[in-house]
Amino acid sequence: MNLDFTYHNPTIIHFGKDALNNLKAELANYGDTIMLAYGKGSIKKIGLYDQVVSILKECGKNIVEVTGIMANPTYEKVKEGAKIVRDNNVDLILAVGGGSVIDCAKGISVAAYCEEDAWTKYWLQFKPVDNKIVPVASILTLAGTGSEMNGGSVITNDDMKLKMGRVFPPNVYPTFSILNPEYTYSLPKYQMVSGIFDMMSHLMEAYFSGEDDVTSDYVVEGVLRSIIHSAKIAIENPEDYESRSNLMWSATLAMNPLMGLSKPQDWQVHMIEHQIGAYTDCAHGMGLAAVSLPYYRFIYKNGLDKFVRFATQVWGVDTEGKTKEEIALAGIDALEAFVKECGIVINLKELGATEEMLPAIAESTVILGAYKKLTSDDILEILKAAFVAE
Known part of the structure; x- marks a missing residue:
């Protein structure tokens, strides 16, 4: 091991068939307004959306949503989510889906209160994150990217024809992630x-x-x-x-x-x-x-x-x-x-x-x-x- 390194991973993983049972206790650590971030509806088909919403309501949370997150999430979608965060004073972004949804949630987290153009600052110039961020958590439905336990956020700028990845520091990692392998059964x-x-x-x-x-x-x-x-x-x-x-x-x-x-x-x-x-x-x-x-x-x-x-x-x-x-x-x-x-x-x-x-x-x-x-x-x-x- 010849190269020096510093390793810090703050994400809590709840893994297994009953992993969702941990959501209620985790939500107690956050404020009243939760933003659900998800894709084009597959979580509704498998019943996961209803389960999550039921738990959020049981915990007395206000729910706002950013939906339709695509397989290659765009900067336009990040900006859409960032506006929802600001307008509703969101306390936690809960990404329910695969890596693209989680990547987009991280992008929304760092962009919401960025006073500059977040794409230029964070994905082109790789500047430090020095503005307020919103905590991110995830419920994983597709295994592949590892975004549930890292700081990666790959975003596409359609106007520039650029797809850029940024690895954010540990304070942008999901604070907790729920991994139930059964949620992947219905994937094509x-x-x-x-x-x-x-x-x-x-x-x-x-x-x-x-x-x-x-x-x-x-x-x-x-x-x-x-x-x-x-x-x-x-x-x-x-x-x-x-x-x-x-x-x-x-x-x-x-x-x-x-x-x-x-x-x-x-x-x-x-x-x-x-x-x-x-x-x-x-x-x-x-x-x-x-x-x-x-x-x-x-x-x-x-x-x-x-x-x-x-x-x-x-x-x-x-x-x-x-x-x-x-x-x-x-x-x-x-x-x-x-x-x-x-x-x-x-x-x-x-x-x-x-x-x-x-x-x-x-x-x-x-x-x-x-x-x-x-x-x-x-x-x-x-x-x-x-x-x-x-």
Whole structure:
């Protein structure tokens, strides 16, 4: 563990079938006005909305709502929610949904009392949060982003065609999160497997960096193996509680952000996908999968030993008679086979991209990377490979 770090995670997690029973006690810590933040109505279909509202009313809370939060939440939606917060003097934002809803809730929290343009200040200039914030809490219905236990808030500015992520400090983390794996049962397979790759990508972004012996890498390998095992079971039987609970907790662990401690980390895949999402509004996990395979094939020689380790420790690749390069590529091939087995989309055309979009996506992508620093031309080459993927 060669890199210094400070780790602080203040989120309380209530996990399991009876986790919602903890909501009443948590609400006693907040004022009278609660803003419910949710998406396009799926929480009503599964009965969760009625349960939550009943508890809020039982606790004597006034309820206001921001609804229709989209899969890639926009800055316009953040501003809409911020106005509701100010107009109603909201005491707590309760996000009920997946990572996008929770991300948007955090955006609303920091934007509500920001006297400047919050997008410029917080997502473009990454300035410290120095204004009043509103506490956020969450009830999770989709496993993938880990937003229930971190400060991440990925917001899309439609006017600028930019999808930007900001990791806010611990005072913006959800104060508590309620995780009941049963709330994920009704998800369509498309959303479930998109979330599965999202959590895997968070782990791989931390893993594919550094050359030293880091405890975090051993933990990442174990969680990846758990995801791979549980994903196959959950796809076969979406109401298998054990596999769904393992996936939900793996997603939280993947991005809480314990797995990246003492790691330089990569995050180039996410930067490319963010811009794909800004242009196509595609499902985040699908975009990540489409980028990851050509990206890893583009950079693997620059981090060869780690890709060999990935192949052997995560996928169990047989090394006999193989060169390091062959082993590394076999690991990436195993990742691709798993992606296809899960029904995860890897072709950018299927995600709504056109060939004409690719240069603009490449030019607007933030350059990060660990083992290899890309150019815009490199990113365009990766996008072109993802565009014709089969």
